[in-house]
Amino acid sequence: MMDLLVKITASVSANAIIWFARFITAVRGTWVNITPSRRKRVYFANHTSNGDFILLWTVLPAHIRKTTRPVAAADYWITSKLKTFIGRHVVKAVLIDRNPKTRTEDPIEMILAALDQGSSLILFPEGRRNMTNEKMLPFKPGLFHLAENRPEVELVPCWIENLNRVLPKGEIIPIPFACTVRFGAPMHLQKGEGKQAFLARAEQQVLALSPANGGNDG
Amino acid sequence: MDSYQTNLFTLFSGLAAVLIIASLIGFVLARRQPADSDSNVIENLNARIKAWWVMIAVIGLAFVWGRHGVILLFGYLSFAGLREFIALTNTKRADHLVLAAAFYIVLPLQYFFIWIDWYGMFSIFIPVYAYLLLPIVAVLRGEVKNFLIRVAEVQWALMITVYCVSYVPALLSLDIVGYEGQNILLIAFLVLVVQSSDVLQYVWGKLVGKVKIAPRLSPSKTVEGFAGGVLSATLVGACLWWMTPFGFFQAGLLALVISLMGFFGGLVMSAIKRDRGIKDWGNTIAGHGGFIDRLDSVIFSAPIFFHIVRFYWSV
Known part of the structure; x- marks a missing residue:
């Protein structure tokens, strides 16, 4: 009974979140050299706002959204009851502990386990929100380990445009801005490709989708 | 049924x-198109026609609902338009409060004043109060970089997407003797003339268009399309005189003014898009682009149409 109640509340909340995101951002997904698919994928994107994965999640077709889970920081998501509920039941986040000293489970293992259970994932390889004037922070090595261990999984670069303007850090009122999520061609680890080379290529793929680099939709 | x-x-x-x-x-065109043709003109045409059905249905529903339905509909269009416009501006973090005020205070108040039929307020609220108060809110954060540009952009965004658009439902507040309850x-007259002018310009341009009228702004607009479109829209407007308080020639003259304002309004909005390096304001409406792409000509003609009718016909 309780389970059912949680399920219903979670599904209603998911829809409310999606409609709110659409109302504020009129978000649209643009698929460049790739089509939406149920195939097992890891979507990796630039990270400027806590709403990033909600936006990415919103533009995924519903049947794909159902099996796609964000990888998120436990220290952010388990701070209040509401956030814990959303994190655990609504978006079913893979919650990882960013602090190597306190953590009991290896984040990479958790991510691989989630993939093996059949989920696709949303990942922000910068590791934290980008508050600088740079377009992106350097990627953490997690994406590389993932590509190495699960070579069959498609790694899909994504660019999220404008969301940082909706709700800059420290503000509480979201401002409606038209936002876009752009998906690029899937990539894999190439034979003999080293960690640095792979991460640099991944960063390049994401940046190539940003509007200043011709990622604007014709 | 009465005459209204x-x-x-x-009409419908x-x-x-x-x-x-x-x-x-x-x-028929889609059926006759060879399968290997890579022209997407027909696909685009059909997407436009489909979107037309939806738009007519929405407007029809708002009309059935009456005055309040129309006000809410255009209030939403203003919101969607402002959302598209603001995304193209240079606004910074320091403008957060200004933008919040634009969306959550200025826009609702403007439509509230129209709702309560307060002409003295809705006709000056944005150009006087919003224009003076918003820069004050902006200056309090102390960010001076690009100040004039940022302030002007928000003011223009409000002018175009809220003030001008709100003149459409404001038409409902005009008191015209012998035309009560039919505003x-x-x-319908305004929207129909504007949109048929757009469509007829497109059709004339595709059929006989040769000489480009503003190649740097809008490569698809031609002199032939402009002349044919404006003249035939004037004729359409004149032929709709029966549903207005105007005579045949008066309706034609007003339709001419509306089409001209609409055409040049479209050029102004194109110039903004070119400057910001985009083709459409959005892609919310299939085949038509964003909300502003469909509203641009109404935006420029509605206030002029309102004030001409108010001056000559209203009591």
Whole structure:
């Protein structure tokens, strides 16, 4: 009974979140050299706002959204009851502990386990929100380990445009801005490709989708 | 049925007839197109026709709901337009409060003043109060970089997407002797003339268009399309005189003013898009681009149409 109640509340909340995101951002997904698919994928994107994965999640077709889970920081998501509920039941986040000293489970293992259970994932390889004037922070090595261990999984670069303007850090009122999520061609680890080379290529793929680099939709 | 309802009914059945014919033509063209053709003109045409059905249905529903439905509909269009416009501006973090005020205070208040029929307020609220108070809010954060540009952009965004658009439902507040309770038909007249002018310019341009009228702004607009479109839209407007308080020639003259304002308004909005390096304001409406792409000509003609009618016909 309780389970059912949680399920219903979670599904209603998911829809409310999606409609709110659409109302504020009129978000649209643009698929460049790739089509939406149920195939097992890891979507990796630039990270400027806590709403990033909600936006990415919103533009995924519903049947794909159902099996796609964000990888998120436990220290952010388990701070209040509401956030814990959303994190655990609504978006079913893979919650990882960013602090190597306190953590009991290896984040990479958790991510691989989630993939093996059949989920696709949303990942922000910068590791934290980008508050600088740079377009992106350097990627953490997690994406590389993932590509190495699960070579069959498609790694899909994504660019999220404008969301940082909706709700800059420290503000509480979201401002409606038209936002876009752009998906690029899937990539894999190439034979003999080293960690640095792979991460640099991944960063390049994401940046190539940003509007200043011709990622604007014709 | 009184004459108002008869007119409304005639109008919508006429529109449905035109759209049915357009849909049939689009269907036949799509069938006759060779499978290997990579031209997407016909695909785009059919997407536009489909979007037309939806737009007519939405406007029809708002009309059935009456005055309040129309106000809410255009209030939403303002919101969606402002959302598209603001995304293109240079606004910074320091403008957060200004933008919040634009969306959550100025926009609702403007439509509230129209709701309560307060002409003295809605006609000056944005150019006087919003224009003076918003820069004050902006200056309090102390960010001076690009100050004039940022302030001007927000002011223009409000002018275009809120103030001008709100003149459409404001038509409902005009008191015209012998036309009481029928003002919704004025909106129908305005929207119909503007949109048919757009469509007819497109059609004339595709059929006989040769000389580009503003190659740097809008490569698809031609002199032939402009002349043919404006003149035939004037004729359409004149032929709609029966649903307005105007005579045949008066209706034609107003339609001419509306089409001209609409055309040049479209050019102004194109210049903004070119400057910011985009083709459409959005892609919310299939085949049409964003909300502003469909509203641009209404935006420039509505306030002028309102004030001409108010000056010569209203008591």
